[in-house]
Amino acid sequence: MSVQLFIELAGLVAAFLLIYGLKRMSSPVTAHGGILLAGIGMLVVILASWVHVLDVPPAAQSGLAIKIVLAIVALALGLGWAAWTGRRVAITAMPQMVALYNGMGGGAAAAIAAAELIGGTSMGGVHWVVTLLGASIGSISLSGSVVAWAKLDGRLGTPWRVRGQHWLNGGVLAALVAFGAGVLATQSGAGMAVLAILFFVAALGLGVLATLPIGGADMPVVISLYNAFTGLAVGLDGFVIGNPVLMIAGMVVGSAGTLLTLLMARAMNRSVSNVLFSNFGEIDTTSAGTISGRLKPAEASDAAIAMRYAGKVIIAPGYGLAAAQAQQKLYEFVKLLQAAGVEVKFAIHPVAGRMPGHMDVLLAEAGVPYDLLYELDEINEEFADTDIALVIGANDVVNPSARTEKSSPIYGMPILNVDRAHQIYVIKRGQGKGYAGVENALFYADNCNMVYGDAQAVLAQMVQAIKALGEAAPQEQAA
Amino acid sequence: MDAQLAIGGVIALYIFLLAVFTGYEVISRVPAILHTPLMSGSNFVHGIVVVGSLYALLDATSILGVVVGFFGVLLGAANVAGAYVVTERMLQMFKPSDRKPR
Numbered sequence: 370m371s372v373q374l375f376i377e378l379a380g381l382v383a384a385f386l387l388i389y390g391l392k393r394m395s396s397p398v399t400a401h402g403g404i405l406l407a408g409i410g411m412l413v414v415i416l417a418s419w420v421h422v423l424d425v426p427p428a429a430q431s432g433l434a435i436k437i438v439l440a441i442v443a444l445a446l447g448l449g450w451a452a453w454t455g456r457r458v459a460i461t462a463m464p465q466m467v468a469l470y471n472g473m474g475g476g477a478a479a480a481i482a483a484a485e486l487i488g489g490t491s492m493g494g495v496h497w498v499v500t501l502l503g504a505s506i507g508s509i510s511l512s513g514s515v516v517a518w519a520k521l522d523g524r525l526g527t528p529w530r531v532r533g534q535h536w537l538n539g540g541v542l543a544a545l546v547a548f549g550a551g552v553l554a555t556q557s558g559a560g561m562a563v564l565a566i567l568f569f570v571a572a573l574g575l576g577v578l579a580t581l582p583i584g585g586a587d588m589p590v591v592i593s594l595y596n597a598f599t600g601l602a603v604g605l606d607g608f609v610i611g612n613p614v615l616m617i618a619g620m621v622v623g624s625a626g627t628l629l630t631l632l633m634a635r636a637m638n639r640s641v642s643n644v645l646f647s648n649f650g651e652i653d654t655t656s657a658g659t660i661s662g663r664l665k666p667a668e669a670s671d672a673a674i675a676m677r678y679a680g681k682v683i684i685a686p687g688y689g690l691a692a693a694q695a696q697q698k699l700y701e702f703v704k705l706l707q708a709a710g711v712e713v714k715f716a717i718h719p720v721a722g723r724m725p726g727h728m729d730v731l732l733a734e735a736g737v738p739y740d741l742l743y744e745l746d747e748i749n750e751e752f753a754d755t756d757i758a759l760v761i762g763a764n765d766v767v768n769p770s771a772r773t774e775k776s777s778p779i780y781g782m783p784i785l786n787v788d789r790a791h792q793i794y795v796i797k798r799g800q801g802k803g804y805a806g807v808e809n810a811l812f813y814a815d816n817c818n819m820v821y822g823d824a825q826a827v828l829a830q831m832v833q834a835i836k837a838l839g840e841a842a843p844q845e846q847a848a
Numbered sequence: 849m850d851a852q853l854a855i856g857g858v859i860a861l862y863i864f865l866l867a868v869f870t871g872y873e874v875i876s877r878v879p880a881i882l883h884t885p886l887m888s889g890s891n892f893v894h895g896i897v898v899v900g901s902l903y904a905l906l907d908a909t910s911i912l913g914v915v916v917g918f919f920g921v922l923l924g925a926a927n928v929a930g931a932y933v934v935t936e937r938m939l940q941m942f943k944p945s946d947r948k949p950r
Contacts, residue, residue, distance in 0.1 A: 383896075387893050387896070388870060388874065390889075390893075391874050391875075391886075391889060391890065391893055392874045394882070394885065394886055394889045394935075394939070395874060395875060395877065395878040395882060395886060396878075396879075396882075397879070397881060397882060397942045397944075398944070400882060400885060400939045400942060401936075401939040401940050401942065403889070403939075404889055404892070404932070404935050404936050404939050405936070407889065407892060407893060408892075408932055408936070411892070411895065411896065411928060411932070414896065414899055415898065415899060415902075415928075418899045418902050418903070419902075421902070421903060421906060422906065425906055425907060426907060428909050429906065429907045429908060429909050432914075433906070435914075436905055436906055436908065436914060436917075437906070439905065439914065439917075439918050439921075440902055440905050440906065440917075440918075440921055443905070443918050443919075443921035443922040443925060444898075444902075444921060444925045446922055446925070447898075447921065447922045447923065447924065447925025447926040447927075447929065448925045448926075448928075448929040449929075450926055451925070451926040451927070451928075451929035451930030451931075451933065452929045452930070452933050454930065455929065455930045455931075455932075455933030455934045455937070456933055456937070458934065460937075460938070463884065463888075463934060463938070464884070466930065466934055467884075467887060467888050467891055467931070467934065469930070470891055470895075470926060470927050470930035470931045470934070471891045471894075471927070471931075473923040473924070473926045473927045473930070474891070474894050474895055474897050474923070474924065474927035474928075474931075476919070476920075476923040477897040477898065477900075477901045477919075477920045477921075477923040477924035477927060478897050478900075480901060480904065480916050480917065480919050480920030480923065480924075481897065481900045481901055481904050481920055483916045484904035484905075484908060484913055484916045484917050484920065485904070487908075487910060487912055487913045487916065488907070488908065488909055488910070488913055495857055592887070593887050596887055596890060596891050596894075599891075599894050599897075600890065600893075600894045603894045603896065603897045603900070604864065604867070606897070606900050607900065608860045608864075610900055610903060610904070612899070612900060612903070613863060614896060614899065615896055615897070615899065615900050616860065616863050616864065616867065617863060617867045617870075618893050618894060618896040619867075619894055619896070619897075620863075620864050620867035620868055620871065621867045621868075621870050621871035621874070621890075621893065622871065622890045622891075622893050622894040623867075623868070623871065624867070624868040624869075624870075624871030624872050625871035625872065625874055625875040625890050626871075626887070626890055628871070628872055628875045628876060629875055629878075629883065629886065629887055629890070632875075632878075632880075632883070633883060636880060636883075717880070717881065719880050719883075722884075724883070724884055724887075725880055725883040725884065726880055726881055726882060726883030726884035726885065726886075726887075727884045729880075729881040729882070729884070729942075730884050730885065730938045730941065733938075733941035733942045733943070734941050736943070738943055738944050738945030739881060739942050739943065739944060740944050740945055741945065742881055744879065744880050744881065745880075
């Protein structure tokens, strides 16, 4: 069997395993097996590609031993560093690490295209165009993802905006196209090298400029978009180097990532173009409507006991829960309620957490079974016959103004109908406003009580209150 | 890259077309609960880029080509390993409530 055929067949097996694995990842029951299958596929194709050592073209034979050593070093360093950081990162910091790894993939895709520009003088016109496309998309994904990582990791401050931002970005994009056309026209020599360098600089700059103005709340959509970008760049690279596995895997991610981006944006009531080209957070917040009623503080123990004797409790967690590291305590409390025969469900808003689905992962980490987690559409009808809704560290996603207040910046965003429950308890750190800077009418509603304090401490008191009750109960029976 | 299987422009478009539909179909019915792991999972799948980088490094004919290829393999390896570890960590946490609550 020829070397080439062996690699192609291994690639076929890998392509099947990657796609089938991704398919299994789309249901919670089979998801873990899915990533294992995809991992096996990836291992097969990486190992098989080493056989290419036997089949290196004659022009590249010189120094092959050194190149093999360098490849092993690069693989060891890259795998080692990423496996180490990936294992250590906290689940709360997951979004920015996904962005960082994705940016590196974009960088690798850009490198493949750059290598092609360096070595491939005998390419046809289509090849040149596709190579340049792959190079620019990969570069934008690299620099954009790194900016996204730095922002979510708190290494960059407030969104950076200048007057005429769109014109600046448009100018850089025009320069990018012009440099690309220059590379295409010259195709070789020192002039081409200079133009190619300018081309990469413009692409990297565009990624930075396009990402800097975007606010933290919109960042997940951007990360998902760059994920699709990297996939697209990898697919185009696959065409350039004539490798079908890269073409298939890259394009599958390109389209899956695009769809995922649209789904996330829809869940957040934002359009992708809105995210990229408008500046969220610069809305006049002084025009917020008048809110009647008053805030009614409650004791943690009272809230706990009320829930202990309720028939049905729905919990609406927000990022404040994870910020206080209180997921474990919450689940401990939930288990006590379940043991007392209370029906408990979690209502997960699509944007609870730092990215869609992030809250599910954070709760799963604490051991909460996924069949207790319900999406907005599944559970919103149920609030009306729920005795108690418990809101923890969430604000904007339960703000009824989103339904009624046309002047509100969150108007139109789908919210959890927590206000329809018979009784509402809100655990909140202080009297501050939410991410969008809007007052929350829910907190002033007649059936709502506020439990102020750190979520971890409040939940500990609530657990304590129920346990004390449990200890008292047998004595009552004995008496 | 003349040693590779030649894939003509139109055949490439066929492959791209089918891959785009496949990606769309695979993702279209995913519940919101899995959005984050799935994004990470697809991040892992495009880590296949490390294979292309490996070819670029091994087939390089100049010092510059070797340097670019080296960084390609380094970044690609980080992509594939990081995304795998993170995705696996997230997904192994998802458990159904088979054990009755105590």
